[in-house]
Amino acid sequence: MSVGNTFFKTAFSVDNVIFGFDNSSLKILLIKRAERPFKDYWALPGDLVFPDEDLDNAPKRVLKELTGLENVFLEQVATFGKTDRHPKGRVITVAYYSLVNIANVNPKAHSFANELAWHELSEIHTLAFDHMLIMQTCLQTLKSKVRTQPIGFELLPQKFTLSELQDLYEAVLGKPLDKRNFRKKILSLGVLLDQEEYQQGVAHRPAKLFQFDRHRYEEAKSMGYTFEV
Amino acid sequence: MSVGNTFFKTAFSVDNVIFGFDNSSLKILLIKRAERPFKDYWALPGDLVFPDEDLDNAPKRVLKELTGLENVFLEQVATFGKTDRHPKGRVITVAYYSLVNIANVNPKAHSFANELAWHELSEIHTLAFDHMLIMQTCLQTLKSKVRTQPIGFELLPQKFTLSELQDLYEAVLGKPLDKRNFRKKILSLGVLLDQEEYQQGVAHRPAKLFQFDRHRYEEAKSMGYTFEV
Numbered sequence: 001m002s003v004g005n006t007f008f009k010t011a012f013s014v015d016n017v018i019f020g021f022d023n024s025s026l027k028i029l030l031i032k033r034a035e036r037p038f039k040d041y042w043a044l045p046g047d048l049v050f051p052d053e054d055l056d057n058a059p060k061r062v063l064k065e066l067t068g069l070e071n072v073f074l075e076q077v078a079t080f081g082k083t084d085r086h087p088k089g090r091v092i093t094v095a096y097y098s099l100v101n102i103a104n105v106n107p108k109a110h111s112f113a114n115e116l117a118w119h120e121l122s123e124i125h126t127l128a129f130d131h132m133l134i135m136q137t138c139l140q141t142l143k144s145k146v147r148t149q150p151i152g153f154e155l156l157p158q159k160f161t162l163s164e165l166q167d168l169y170e171a172v173l174g175k176p177l178d179k180r181n182f183r184k185k186i187l188s189l190g191v192l193l194d195q196e197e198y199q200q201g202v203a204h205r206p207a208k209l210f211q212f213d214r215h216r217y218e219e220a221k222s223m224g225y226t227f228e229v
Numbered sequence: 230m231s232v233g234n235t236f237f238k239t240a241f242s243v244d245n246v247i248f249g250f251d252n253s254s255l256k257i258l259l260i261k262r263a264e265r266p267f268k269d270y271w272a273l274p275g276d277l278v279f280p281d282e283d284l285d286n287a288p289k290r291v292l293k294e295l296t297g298l299e300n301v302f303l304e305q306v307a308t309f310g311k312t313d314r315h316p317k318g319r320v321i322t323v324a325y326y327s328l329v330n331i332a333n334v335n336p337k338a339h340s341f342a343n344e345l346a347w348h349e350l351s352e353i354h355t356l357a358f359d360h361m362l363i364m365q366t367c368l369q370t371l372k373s374k375v376r377t378q379p380i381g382f383e384l385l386p387q388k389f390t391l392s393e394l395q396d397l398y399e400a401v402l403g404k405p406l407d408k409r410n411f412r413k414k415i416l417s418l419g420v421l422l423d424q425e426e427y428q429q430g431v432a433h434r435p436a437k438l439f440q441f442d443r444h445r446y447e448e449a450k451s452m453g454y455t456f457e458v
Contacts, residue, residue, distance in 0.1 A: 006280065007277045008237075008239060008319075009280060010239055010240060010241060010278075012310070012321055048236045050236075051238055052312055054312055055308065055309070055321060056311075076307055079305065079308045081283065081285070082284065083281055083282065089237065092241055092321075092323075094308050
């Protein structure tokens, strides 16, 4: 390619914003960098994209290496490409976010990281590179999509109580919701299966368990149904 | 950078999906390629990103070169990076969409193109590279955002009739809307200024002109107002 000398000097990376929920707060999985630049800073997990690797495969590879998870919710959010975003060269990065059930994650140390841990979103104030901006952008996308698409369920166990679901929405949206209105609205959506089962081993009066009915949702959606919380 | 030899071999491009509306149909601006690959195919306008250019500046540069327009609606949509998407090397492309008032556009031939023209969306069946996929992705984004954000007004002249606004929504959403319900809903949003002016030089009874009140919208939005058509 005649323009090779001028243009083929950039690299791409992917960065993964992996959201989890632990029954009270929204968390993301961060690595502590073992190498310069930004040595010992917390950062989003990510990696350079291999020359022979489809872009959308790279975040799946990173997620699997870090957490062992496959086939979980993962979507591209935005691409960041300021010329000065990486001190060592021109690296454009594509950000993806995932929603995972924290209980399913067994974080393993990645070769780039000497430490890997869940962090509460509200407690993250500094990250390596432009990762604060990337994280905020993905959080805005989550906040906006959780109201109109049934993606919040990805963060919960398969069976959950209405209180757990409300806790999740409050954590994502960052504000309290009226209990009565929330229950009325969420049940009226018609996509929760009543499991006719109750919590076990809790100190308080056990609450009913529900499950998201994806089949019913997909069917209704094809007929123009809209999910809205 | 030690990984330079392996990774710094890719290039990025941007592709611009430039939407316009001509009072009856939704159109996009395409160029006919003068060079191989895909010589003589219609394609999305775009360019490689310069090594010293911030990513988000590249689509602004392309738009200005092609149309003379600056400071118009332009947003990043998605990034496409299959290994085989460009026959001449690894090129990852970032897609942006713009909404412009067709009357303001004075398309000039770009150095890459021997022809530049508006095409009706419904009449586009083949494009160079993976540009059909990119166009469809941007169209889906437009369809979804036009209902919840007041971006449709970007495609209209500053003053418009309610019929013109309805024609626009029908063209974007690809379906007819009930006239009475549409007017009721759009007026109830409280963001249209009645200009107390009428169309001029029309054969039928002149209709009233309206203008989108961005100031009122921004004020209401800051207090939790949501726009929804």
